[in-house]
Amino acid sequence: MDDQLLEQFLQLIRRQTGISIRPQDRPQLTKKLLMRCRALDCQHPSQYLALLVNSESVAGQKEWQHLADLITTGESYFFRDHGQIKVLRESILPDLIARHEGDRTLRILSAGCASGEELYSIAILLKELIPNPERWQLSLVGYDLSQNAVAQARAGVYSRWSFRGMNPTLQARYFQETAQGWVIDAALRQWVRFRCVNLLCPEDYDLLPASLDLIICRNVFIYLDSTAISQILGTFVSLLRPQGYLLTGHTELQGQEISPLEILSYPESVVYQLGIDPPVRPQPTPPPISALEEARADFAQRNYTRALALAQQWQAGHPKDEDCLLLMAQMYANQGRYTEAIATSQQILSVNPENVNALFLLAHIAEEQDDKATAKEYLRRIIFLSPNTVAAYIELIELHLSEQETDAIPSLLATAQMLLLQHHDRNEIIPFRQGVTVAMLQHYLTHIAATTLSKNTSSWPHLNGVTTQV
Numbered sequence: 001m002d003d004q005l006l007e008q009f010l011q012l013i014r015r016q017t018g019i020s021i022r023p024q025d026r027p028q029l030t031k032k033l034l035m036r037c038r039a040l041d042c043q044h045p046s047q048y049l050a051l052l053v054n055s056e057s058v059a060g061q062k063e064w065q066h067l068a069d070l071i072t073t074g075e076s077y078f079f080r081d082h083g084q085i086k087v088l089r090e091s092i093l094p095d096l097i098a099r100h101e102g103d104r105t106l107r108i109l110s111a112g113c114a115s116g117e118e119l120y121s122i123a124i125l126l127k128e129l130i131p132n133p134e135r136w137q138l139s140l141v142g143y144d145l146s147q148n149a150v151a152q153a154r155a156g157v158y159s160r161w162s163f164r165g166m167n168p169t170l171q172a173r174y175f176q177e178t179a180q181g182w183v184i185d186a187a188l189r190q191w192v193r194f195r196c197v198n199l200l201c202p203e204d205y206d207l208l209p210a211s212l213d214l215i216i217c218r219n220v221f222i223y224l225d226s227t228a229i230s231q232i233l234g235t236f237v238s239l240l241r242p243q244g245y246l247l248t249g250h251t252e253l254q255g256q257e258i259s260p261l262e263i264l265s266y267p268e269s270v271v272y273q274l275g276i277d278p279p280v281r282p283q284p285t286p287p288p289i290s291a292l293e294e295a296r297a298d299f300a301q302r303n304y305t306r307a308l309a310l311a312q313q314w315q316a317g318h319p320k321d322e323d324c325l326l327l328m329a330q331m332y333a334n335q336g337r338y339t340e341a342i343a344t345s346q347q348i349l350s351v352n353p354e355n356v357n358a359l360f361l362l363a364h365i366a367e368e369q370d371d372k373a374t375a376k377e378y379l380r381r382i383i384f385l386s387p388n389t390v391a392a393y394i395e396l397i398e399l400h401l402s403e404q405e406t407d408a409i410p411s412l413l414a415t416a417q418m419l420l421l422q423h424h425d426r427n428e429i430i431p432f433r434q435g436v437t438v439a440m441l442q443h444y445l446t447h448i449a450a451t452t453l454s455k456n457t458s459s460w461p462h463l464n465g466v467t468t469q470v
Contacts, residue, residue, distance in 0.1 A: 001030055001045050008418065009033060009045075012052055015422045016064065017145060018200050018228025019071060032070045036063070046414065053417035054446065065147050065196075072146045073223065076114035078121050078158075078166040081218070083268030084247060089125050091266065092245050096213050097130060099243070104136040107212050109239070111199055111232075112220035113142030116153025116192070117162055122216070123188040124174050141207065143197040153194040156184035200228055201424065202235045209238050214245045221252040229256055237261065237274060246272040290314070292324055304331050320351050322358075329361055338365050354385045356392075363395065372399050390419040391432040394441070397448065409448070417445050 009029070010021055021029050033045060040063070042048045052067070054060045079085050100106055106126070110119040119142040127133055144150050157180050163171050175182040197204045199220070215236050221229050233253075236246055237260065246261060250269065261272040291314045298307035308331050315324045325348045332341035342365060348358040363378035376399050382392040393416035400408045423430070426439040436444075 001034065005045055005049065006030060008049055008415070009052075012049070012418050012421065013067075013071065014225055014228075015418070016052075016055065016200075017068065017071070017198060018224040018232070020223065020225040020228075021071070029071065032067075036066060036070070046411065050410065050414045050417075050449070053414050053421070054449065055421060056442065057446075068145045069148045072144070072149070073219075074114045074146060074149050075219075076117045077162045077164055078117045078124075078171075080118065080121075080165055081269075082165065084218070085121070085125075087266050087269050087271060088122070088247070089129070092214065092247070092271065093122075093125055093129055096245075097126075100213070105139075106136065106214075107139045107207075108141070108214045109207065109212050109216070110140070110142045111215060111217040111236070113144045113149070113153060113194060114146075115149050115158075115162075116142055116156065116194060117158070118142075118216060118218070119153070119192055119194075120156070120184055120188060121166075123191055124170060126191075127174070127188060138191040140192045142192065142194040143199065143205075144194070145196070145198055147196045150194045150196045156189055157181040158184075199232050199235070202238075203424075205235070205239070207239055210241050212239045212244055213241055214247070215240065216247045218247065218249040219252075221248060226256065229253070233258065233261075240274040242274060242276045244274050246274075248272070292321070292327070295324075295327060299327060299331060302334075304335060307331060322348050322352055322355055325351075326355070326357050326361070329358065333361060333365055338369065341365060356382050356386050356389060359385075360391070367399070372403060375399060388419055390416050390430060390441070393419070394432060394445070401448070413445060413449055417442070417449075420445070 006026065006029075010026070014020055033048065037045055037048045040048065040051070042051075051060055051063055055064055096106055108119075108122055110122070113119050119140050123138075123140055126138060130136060142150075142153055144153070157178070158175070159181050163175075163182070171182070174185045174188060176185070177183075195206065217232075217236070221232075224232070233256065240246065247269070253272070258272060260275055262275055264271045264273055291310045295307045295310035295314065298304075298310065308328065311324055311328045311331070315321060315328065318324060325344055329341045329344035329348065332338070332344060342362065345358045345362050345365075348355050352358075359378050359382050363375045363382070366372070366375035366378060376396060379392050379396040379399070382389055383396070386392070393412045397409055397412050397416065400406070400412070420430075420438055420442055423438045426437065426442070428438050430436060430438055430441055432441065
């Protein structure tokens with residue numbers, strides 16, 4: 001597998017799961033990917049990549065489950081990290097129990113629960129700390145990306161290795177030895193449930209906002225990139241009750257913006273707590289309307305004469321304002337004044353050769369003038385300068401389709417589908433043509449993927465729109 005294709009896998013895994021594969025782990029990842037290719041009889045790793053990109057298909061979802069089992073770390077054992085267990089036993093849990101003596105309700109989440117040892121450890125602590133736990137409503141939930149790990153947690157059967165950090169007296173009290181291994185006590189099991197959940201997908205959480213007293217997410221963030229950590233932290237904050245706690249691994253949140261969480265320092269560990277009234281960030285005062293903004297408003301109303309006059313007025317005082325020049329170029333193009341539109345676009349590129357919007361406009365004009373070779377060249381230039389611009393891939397795919405150049409389509413298609421995965425809201429509007437939703441584009445690309453194999457290009461769809469607008 002070449003480095004470029006491996007990088008696409010790395011990006012896809014990061015976008016789908018948040019997991020950032022370390023350089024030293026990449027050779028092992030390559031072996032695992034090739035193993036799955038052989039298992040699925042893929043002729044080339046790019047076929048396997050295309051399957052993963054199409055994650056909404058039944059086959060794609062099933063394969064992500066297999067891959068998740070291979071790329072996640074399931075190392076866990078009972079009462080792991082005695083220092084943090086001490087903080088839980090002597091400070092956090094007693095505080096929560098005292099606060100909820102009235103309603104006798106506690107809700108706790110283990111995020112990245114692996115095979116369940118952590119959550120069952122919390123259940124044992126609660127059993128030891130609450131005088132009459134049968135009178136309480138205790139809800140302990142475990143989420144993990146790996147289906148194998150969740151299945152093991154639900155089974156509640158463990159080998160001796162899982163008890164290497166546990167007091168033998170507690171082991172004998174809450175587990176029964178069988179031929180299969182040590183089985184968790186049935187009374188504890190009734191408090192606990194486990195689900196396979198991607199922590200990056202809050203829509204998959206079956207928890208209400210502001211419903212949790214404690215979230216434990218230890219030794220998970222060390223495998224994730226900063227963007228994923230920030231997103232998951234936001235979800236956790238929304239799930240915590242006021243004065244609810246978050247416990248992570250040591251130093252896992254260094255460098256992260258943790259507001260509105262507050263830091264509580266114990267000798268054994270740092271703990272995070274949500275305040276009673278999380279601070280509200282002040283909204284910035286909007287700036288006054290400029291002539292350029294007025295020009296944009298007139299442009300939207302197709303009042304090109306006034307819009308162009310306002311834009312030219314602004315441009316006289318700001319000769320290198322790329323936004324103003326682009327607006328003027330768009331107005332020229334929309335009026336069919338292509339010579340002026342091209343000249344203005346080139347003026348933008350003389351100021352900034354990497355202005356993607358100017359290149360898009362030039363590509364649209366070239367396509368309008370039936371110069372598809374030039375249009376494709378501009379789109380390739382956009383992809384080189386801005387590899388995450390999904391619209392460029394789709395427009396290039398459409399141009400290749402129109403000329404029946406099907407060999408160039410699969411790699412462009414896989415990359416475009418992969419880029420759409422980073423948009424978790426399927427109703428989000430993507431700036432393609434006059435704006436379409438992520439869901440619509442995913443459906444569009446899925447249709448292209450299904451029909452590209454056919455030589456009958458008349459069945460290929462096309463998302464129509466005004467080609468001269470960026």
